Amino acid sequence: MLVDLKYTGEHSEVSPEPCLDTISLSSGGPDKKPMAREVSCTNFRGLLQYLRKNYGEEAVKKVTADLLNNENYLIADKYDPTKITPVKEEHLTDPAYWVSNEFSLKLLNNVKRVIRSPEPLFLAGRGAVRENFSRTVLFISRIVTPRFLFKQAQKIHSRFNRIKEMSIVEYDQNSITIQFNYVPGIKRTKDACEWNRGIYVETLNIAGLKNVKCEEIECVIDGSEKCVFRLTWTKASVLQRLFGVVSKLVSHWLARELVAEYEESVRDRDALIEKLTESEHRYRSVFESSATPTIIVEEDLTISMANTEFEKLSGYSRQEIEGSLRLTTFFDDDIARCILEQTDDEQGQEDFLKREFRFLDKEGTKKDVIAKVGKITGAQRYVCSLVDITPRKRMEKTLRKSEEKHRTIIQSIEEGYFETDLAGRFTFVNDSLCRIFGKTRKELIGTSYRRFVTPETDDAIYKTFNRVYRTGRPVKVAEYEFLREDGSKLFIELSASLVRNQE
Incomplete structure (x- = not known):
């Protein structure tokens, strides 16, 4: 019999002075700046x-x-x-x-x-x-x-x-x-x-x-x-x-x-202009240096500002994006409006962040993203940060296919196979094991293997499983006594190995 142990972890008017010396945000890219203030x-x-x-x-x-x-x-x-x-x-x-x-x-x-x-x-x-x-x-x-x-x-x-x-x-x-x-x-x-x-x-x-x-x-x-x-x-x-x-x-x-x-x-x-300018430069530095794709979105969903990471994610240049493209260029209309409206409810936003959206780039490629949106105080504008989880989703899909293939192989082998959690409860059993114990899969999942062993065997198996868990090294064939519910005894050769999850 084969045994896998699966370890599960967790997861103003009078002033002639200009307001600010700024770079272009809404009507041009980084090469378009205000003219000199002379x-x-x-x-x-x-x-x-x-x-x-x-x-x-x-x-x-x-x-x-x-x-x-x-x-x-x-x-x-x-x-x-x-x-x-x-x-x-x-x-x-x-x-x-x-x-x-x-x-x-x-x-x-x-x-x-x-x-x-x-x-x-x-x-x-x-x-x-x-x-x-x-x-x-x-x-x-x-x-x-x-x-x-x-x-x-x-x-x-x-x-x-x-x-x-x-x-x-x-x-x-x-x-x-x-x-x-x-x-x-x-x-x-x-x-x-x-x-x-x-x-x-x-x-x-x-x-x-x-x-x-x-x-x-x-x-x-x-x-x-x-x-x-x-x-x-x-x-x-x-x-x-x-x-x-x-x-x-x-x-x-x-x-x-x-x-x-x-x-x-x-x-x-x-003095006010100097403070505003300092604050503006600090804000721009944080915005541009962010490793996360980030945009500023107006109330009408027009994107007025985008950082370098968003250029990479979308495939568009900043000149093409700012002041011209809307959030609906990248998301479905209903989803784009939903992303902004969710900021009205703080609790709703926490739940919202767990949801995923489909993002459409310049080439028409669909990407999976998680959106985090915050409303700018005193203005009908929003800061929207996106996390591209496309590689992770692709890996998860590959792993699911691999696991399905693995399960199919396990189901077809003649030997009995089961997986338990650290408490010894069955988390997976194949058809052969069900036949060996005379039980259905539904009856076995969630129950402990201890129901089918003597106290002496339980102690021996526990020591074996514990050693596998501590060292990570598999245990080859060892013979143990098992019991069916009708009292009949079984002598089974058992090997065990440790399987860790992705986390």
């Missing part, structure tokens, strides 16, 4: 208002036609920096967004499509200032000196523009000279110089000065290392100068208070 969109809000007011809606479309919804000019959403989209008109009027110097120069060049005059950018700069000045700023500019006005402009300028630095070179009662030093290698055009000239002239006009003129006396376009502008105006009257002295203390106090309040709000936003 010029704040605050610079264009007044321009678009001026064009719309004086030249109509069609003029705005002509100026922005080849720049909006252009895949070459991408920008990160201020509320959800993981979403990268082409620039839209609303971005150009929102101080929270920034664009590249290249984008800015093309926008200014397009102004010449609409304003037909010898100095189109000069007029556009003046018009943009008029549209952008609030009543508070207008009041302050009227009572402070040009020097004070430009000193504050110098501070604020650094917040709105990262391609040049502004400094005041000379100042007297009737003129001021300002200088701009550009970042090395930055592209410049005369359009930008004319645009700036119009801004400076109109700023002083609004401040109440008369006969304001602006001349560019040095320019990088002409080979100079800097751009220098000299502004002149008509000398104020005695009464105006007297009023200036009287109002000086009040005006400086008011202006400083407003500027201080502005700068404090910007500092707070900067």
Whole structure:
């Protein structure tokens, strides 16, 4: 008789700063990133208002036609920096967004499509200032000196523009000279110089000065290392100068208070942006370095982000997946919705994780996966991690076939064969053993072999089985006395070996 022992184990508005420096998630792959943050969109809000007011809606479309919804000019959403989209008109009027110097120069060049005059950018700069000045700023500019006005402009300028630095070179009662030093290698055009000239002239006009003129006396376009502008105006009257002295203390106090309040709000936003950026980079690093295929899924089942492991699992590139493919590309419609809805019930999710799903890759190959889904706090978005269990399922299928073949062979042999657990209970018996003991398979399974041996034989068999279990070495033929239920005795030659399960 053959014996196998089977061991069983167990198993914001005021800030000109951008929100975040991000990589593309929803509208492109890793090679599509937001454009450089060099010029704040605050610079264009007044321009678009001026064009719309004086030249109509069609003029705005002509100026922005080849720049909006252009895949070459991408920008990160201020509320959800993981979403990268082409620039839209609303971005150009929102101080929270920034664009590249290249984008800015093309926008200014397009102004010449609409304003037909010898100095189109000069007029556009003046018009943009008029549209952008609030009543508070207008009041302050009227009572402070040009020097004070430009000193504050110098501070604020650094917040709105990262391609040049502004400094005041000379100042007297009737003129001021300002200088701009550009970042090395930055592209410049005369359009930008004319645009700036119009801004400076109109700023002083609004401040109440008369006969304001602006001349560019040095320019990088002409080979100079800097751009220098000299502004002149008509000398104020005695009464105006007297009023200036009287109002000086009040005006400086008011202006400083407003500027201080502005700068404090910007500092707070900067600190928040820095924390968000750090958190974003940490999150991205974990997401991308995960050894598990992971995706971010929107409420409409669109996949907005995928890591490298998911690319390998699906067979699609990140460019093909993000913003284009839906969860239903890989799962049946009902299953895809079920995967997301299961996150509403925490207990349900624990049960859900034990279920398996069929995943369809790019080549049409079906794979077995286990899905784990979590809802992102404060957003209608989900993190979905998949475990590919296809190799395991394939191995299990192979093992089942092997076991079926093994069982078939065992059932056909003449010798009796049985398997027991560690307690000695039959877990498998072949037909020959049933005939030997005069019992059916149903009667034997779950009962102990001890029902069919004498106490002396039980002790001997126990020692044999124990030695096999401890050493793992099989025991060859040994003769033992067995009993049938009718009392008749049997002398059986028995050999035993240890069979361990996969765990």
